[in-house]
Amino acid sequence: MSVKQANQVPQNIVAAGVATTLQVLISAEEGPNFAMRRFIMQPGGGMPLHTNTVEHEQYVLRGQAQIGIAGQKFQVSAGDVIFIPAGAAHYYQNSGSEPFEFLCLIPNQKDEIKIIDSPFAENFLGS
């Protein structure tokens, strides 16, 4: 690939999330060192508290969310840059009325996700 339009990339439902889809914009096969993905979380949607074995580098494209990283809460919106260290417990909750969209890049390393709490509604710190 050289150029593709993100809106034309298939959206996959994220089983561990609520009203959340994932698009693989640049796969681990296309990029030799890291992969670019785009998450879209509909109003009311998000991801419960969980850990990954790889770090996340993120950039918010649209919408608003409350996120939690290692026990700290943040309100994020377009133009916010987020770093989630490997192993840090984190969650996302769309707190706005439009889709919450962000890029999430991860290294080409084996990732293991562990959900800390479920179901969704009880997962969020402070909710």
Add this chain to the structure above:
Amino acid sequence: MSVKQANQVPQNIVAAGVATTLQVLISAEEGPNFAMRRFIMQPGGGMPLHTNTVEHEQYVLRGQAQIGIAGQKFQVSAGDVIFIPAGAAHYYQNSGSEPFEFLCLIPNQKDEIKIIDSPFAENFLGS
């Protein structure tokens, strides 16, 4: 860092470019495997044809540009995803009336930039 607003990150002038600034959103010190940068090229600005020794994974945030990658031309705008392999000659030219902004992520590896043509106005393939 956990969260920062991109607009508050210092803009550095890119000496090899024209009317182009670079912000380091997540540095090689902050991210263990790759760095996130944001380029802003004003109308009429851009970067001449050059090579890097590392690949680029990019996402267009705003504006329009003509870019060239390994001899191919593309018109890109918001939501376009660009992969530039290590060593591929490439250039950027803002072809619109607003700033051309994009994220550019690179691995934490030594990068060497080689400008293929200068000055700017003569650099662009097809110009």
